[in-house]
Amino acid sequence: MKEEVGYPFDQLPTEMFWTARGGGAGWSSICGTLPPAMAAIGLVVDTDTAMQLVDELFAWFIAHPFPEYQPHGEDYAKVAGDSTLCHVQVTKWLAETGYRQDGPERSDRCGGASADVAKFTVEMLNAYADNAFEAAHSPAAVVGECMACHGGEGFADTRGKETCTECHGNLPDPHPDGY
Numbered sequence: 001m002k003e004e005v006g007y008p009f010d011q012l013p014t015e016m017f018w019t020a021r022g023g024g025a026g027w028s029s030i031c032g033t034l035p036p037a038m039a040a041i042g043l044v045v046d047t048d049t050a051m052q053l054v055d056e057l058f059a060w061f062i063a064h065p066f067p068e069y070q071p072h073g074e075d076y077a078k079v080a081g082d083s084t085l086c087h088v089q090v091t092k093w094l095a096e097t098g099y100r101q102d103g104p105e106r107s108d109r110c111g112g113a114s115a116d117v118a119k120f121t122v123e124m125l126n127a128y129a130d131n132a133f134e135a136a137h138s139p140a141a142v143v144g145e146c147m148a149c150h151g152g153e154g155f156a157d158t159r160g161k162e163t164c165t166e167c168h169g170n171l172p173d174p175h176p177d178g179y
Contacts, residue, residue: 023086033117059137067112
């Protein structure tokens with residue numbers, strides 16, 4: 001495959017991305033499809049543009065129902081994971097489909113997600129190269145609500161662009177007095 005793309009891309013050792021599998025060597029952290037896509041973006045654009053493109057990639061990823069591409073022609077349910085975390089994405093998909101974590105279906109889902117991310121990344125880079133890139137995705141509104149207090153000029157005790165309530169939705173109301 002990399003031979004078809006040619007130089008200089010055929011010089012990249014793809015083994016350097018193997019540790020991204022399983023959310024980072026099986027830690028189920030960031031989805032393993034994202035670090036290689038981020039690296040590919042960083043190889044071909046300046047850092048400011050890379051930040052914009054990765055921002056778009058992550059916002060798209062959170063909302064995209066995976067797997068669009070189904071490696072073996074299956075008809076698996078497509079589920080938006082609402083997170084960039086492997087654990088959250090896969091857990092939601094398994095809950096929706098009833099499949100097991102250790103089953104071949106989960107591997108097929110993740111293979112399809114890899115193809116979906118690669119396709120989106122290439123399409124985005126091609127749009128950028130054609131001066132036609134426009135961001136179409138953005139963080140959920142609740143992120144701005146949370147970050148009004150917990151980021152920037154407020155408490156500045158965190159940063160992020162993912163929907164906080166995805167994992168922290170069951171917390172007690174932090175502002176019971178309405179402030």
